[in-house]
Amino acid sequence: MRPVRSLKDFKELLQAGFESNEESLEAFGKTYSTQLKAYLVESNAPHPDSFGCPLGSWNNIDSSGWYVNRDVEPSNTLFLDSTRDRVWILYSLLDATQSDFIVENWVKSTNNLDSCWLSRGNLLHWENLSGWSRRGMGLRFSDGLSPEESSGNFSLKAWHGANRYVEGLDEILKIAQDKFAIYSVRFQKKSGGSISISAEWYSDGKVTINRAEDADEVLISVAEMANRYADSLKEATNLRNKKIAPFEIDFSKRIEDLDAFSATVTKGQGAMKLWLAEIEACQDFRRFKGVDLHTWDRILLDVGPDYVYLTVPGKGCVNAAPRLAVVQGEDNAGRASIYHDGTEVFA
Amino acid sequence: MDYAIEPLLLTKRAEDKTPDIVGSGKSGWLIVEITLNSGSKEPNLRSYSSIDPRFLAQHGLETHDTPPDVISSRLSFVDDGPHCQLIVKDRLEVIKEDQVNNKLLKSALIASRGIDLTRLPSLPFTLLPEMRANEIRVGLIEIIMQLFKPGCEGKSLKQFMDEGLERLSDSVSINAQRILRDKIRTEMDALVKDVLEGYLIFDKAKGVYKSTEKFKQHPKTMERIALKLRDWAGIGPQKTLDSFLR
Secondary structure, eight states: OOOOOSHHHHHHHHHHHHTTOHHHHHHTTOSSOOOEEEEEEEESSSOGGGGOOSSSEEEEOSSTTEEEEESSSSOSOEEEEOOSSSEEEEEEOSOHHHHHHHHHHHHHHSTTEEEOOOOHHHHTGGGGSTTEEEEEEEEEEOOTTSOGGGOOOEEEEEEOOSSOOSTTHHHHHHHHHHHSEEEEEEEEEEETTEEEEEEEEETTSEEEEEEESOHHHHHHHHHHHHHHHHHHHHHHHHHHHHOOOOEEEEESSOOOOHHHHHHHHHTTOSTTOEEEEEEEEETTEEEEEEEETTTTEEEEEEEOSSEEEEEOOTTOOTTHHHHHHHHHIIIIIOSEEEEETTEEOOO | OEEEESOOEEBTTOOEEOOSEEEEETTEEEEEEEOOOSSOOHHHHHHHTTBOGGGGGGGTOOOOSSOOEEEEEESSOOOOSSSEEEEESSBEEEEOGGGOOOHHHHHHHHHHTTOBOTTOOOOSOOOOTTOOHHHHHHHHHHHHHGGGSTTOOOBOHHHHHHHHHGGGGGGBOHHHHHHHHHHHHHHHHHIIIIITBTTEEEETTTTEEEEOTTOOOOHHHHHHHHHHHHHHTTOOOOOOHHHHHO
């Protein structure tokens, strides 16, 4: 079996998977092809060595900042691109269930690592690029703060081709996406008359490549999203440093149960990763102070009926802003937009 | 406009003056006195008009050859004489704005009149030299919570102060910092000896407050500490999910 020692090897392995080329796959010890998954990971440390590997151990390949997992079965299944300071890309050739479990645990249990929480603008980014077209979306509203018997949860996953066989489908999707958070979008890219990439992006920074023709084209498209997110982090950090204003997250729905919100963050529970103490309360407004468990940086949070002010003092990590927008939006507050002193960020 | 907090300045008769906030920019300079005192501040405010503006340069502020605009800020009205007054209770009240000479400042104050102050976003700095004991405790809450970060080596009094002052840190005079540091010491010592006894200690050798191994990152423990910090800071009882369900 041939180990992956170079970026070229990695691309050849991907290409063999895309072509379901048994001979090429066998050379790398694989008997069948799995869909490529990539996870955008936000990091506050410069090198991945200090974090350990989600499966086995990281080994350098020939290109600086690139790693492969070894010393485990199955090896050559995880690949890390840490060439950007703040946003890494973890590529996975594991089966979907195993892959999600391993990567989510790695991110969740490691201080200084977080997901890249993709806003609506990020998820729909491909629509503005030539050759790309939308082929479906997933919407989610868990109503997680309401008691189970009265929760008004909503979930919709709609895939469609180039034609609309259900009359009025676009209108329904438009109404639903205006009200609820988008948690996944499927896009296709056409080149030379055929589909060159079919991918599904998720709001937690994951992408599944359902179909592709060219490994380079896939890696470039994933890197494009990573670069956009890295730029957003930089822009948001600069705004926070220069201006005294907080991040303002506006939601399309009311946060109905502030008591339940308060109880969750006081215990440091939930996907928001916040541990807060409530310091001011009135009927539809709460103030909190505490820490972001992602980095243990300080966080000041003011929660109104359909908005949140988030202040990150000092040099704290600003990734809490998109995390809150995505997690809170999908859980109970619907469509979310993030602003800093009137400028939309993470858009 | 750049600013300094509690800077030492001299009048033209070489008398010491330490106003709460001094701001200076191209359009002029101003002094703001913040008080909860029920007596009139008129004599103090009047004396600020005789501060020699050349001393602004000692604090890195732009100098001027005119007297400052002097403003007082309070929670309720007390007559402070012929000076502009800001009442910062629930809505911003601006009184006697005709006393302000700086046109830009005057129009900005008029434009801000009536804004709701109750739901303004939290500010990134959580400590100020003027703060009383309970305000300092509230200002320290999340800085204390950081001590429970796994592997945290603790924080010194200076770290508590610098982090609480955040971007104000360079603008606060040395003397005001010394006084603030002493106030923080008093509150932290009480916290360690009583409210969070067993969870926090003061490491004399290293001069830092740090957490002990008693802390476990468990929801119950985290909730208990968050609620103890609220009580310590004098904030009323918080509703929990349990009380909500009862």
